[in-house]
Amino acid sequence: MNRILVACFSAGGVTAARAKELAAAADADYYEIQPAAPYSSADLNWRNPLARCNREWLRKQKPALSDTDAPVADHDVIFLAFPIWYYTAPLIVNGFLEQYDFAGKTIVCFATSGGSDMKKVAASLAPSAPGADLKIGWMLNGGVDAAAVEALLASLG
Ligand SMILES: Cc1cc2nc3c(=O)[nH]c(=O)nc-3n(C[C@H](O)[C@H](O)[C@H](O)COP(=O)(O)O)c2cc1C
Numbered sequence: 001m002n003r004i005l006v007a008c009f010s011a012g013g014v015t016a017a018r019a020k021e022l023a024a025a026a027d028a029d030y031y032e033i034q035p036a037a038p039y040s041s042a043d044l045n046w047r048n049p050l051a052r053c054n055r056e057w058l059r060k061q062k063p064a065l066s067d068t069d070a071p072v073a074d075h076d077v078i079f080l081a082f083p084i085w086y087y088t089a090p091l092i093v094n095g096f097l098e099q100y101d102f103a104g105k106t107i108v109c110f111a112t113s114g115g116s117d118m119k120k121v122a123a124s125l126a127p128s129a130p131g132a133d134l135k136i137g138w139m140l141n142g143g144v145d146a147a148a149v150e151a152l153l154a155s156l157g
Pocket residue numbers: 009010011012013014015016044045046053054082083084085086087088112113114115116117
């Protein structure tokens with residue numbers, strides 16, 4: 001068991017590919033956050049106002065998780081990776097944080113996007129992880145920089 005867990009939500013696979021590189025660079029365990037009902041490509045078509053993604057977002061509906069046995073308790077640092085949806089983290093990430101006890105743990109956020117940054121992420125996620133030290137890492141659109149991961153690990157002590 002490693003000290004660090006990379007927990008990743010990825011609807012289209014882009015974030016998952018980066019998160020797996022991140023896990024390799026950090027010598028971390030890897031867990032994928034998945035909805036009980038997987039997203040189809042129609043579900044993700046944000047150009048359609050009636051698509052599932054838009055309905056969930058408008059209603060602030062967190063989709064049910066596929067399982068509730070992520071190995072969170074065994075790790076004290078969680079690298080949380082997700083795509084940016086609507087300029088912030090997808091609601092399933094809030095649901096994941098609310099499912100487990102992150103108090104006393106360090107969470108570092110990473111994301112991929114079509115261009116948006118993570119400026120709104122801390123405000124979105126902090127209420128779902130009371131007692132955690134929630135940090136913003138960096139965007140993974142350009143790949144994983146092993147030296148940056150090393151420096152981050154050193155800063156976490
Ligand atoms: C519902 C939805 C909302 C999105 N909102 C944004 C956004 O606000 N800003 C942005 O830059 N990209 C946005 N994107 C694009 C994704 O962040 C981007 O394609 C990401 O790399 C997808 O990662 P994935 O393949 O792991 O799901 C959105 C995508 C979806 C499906």
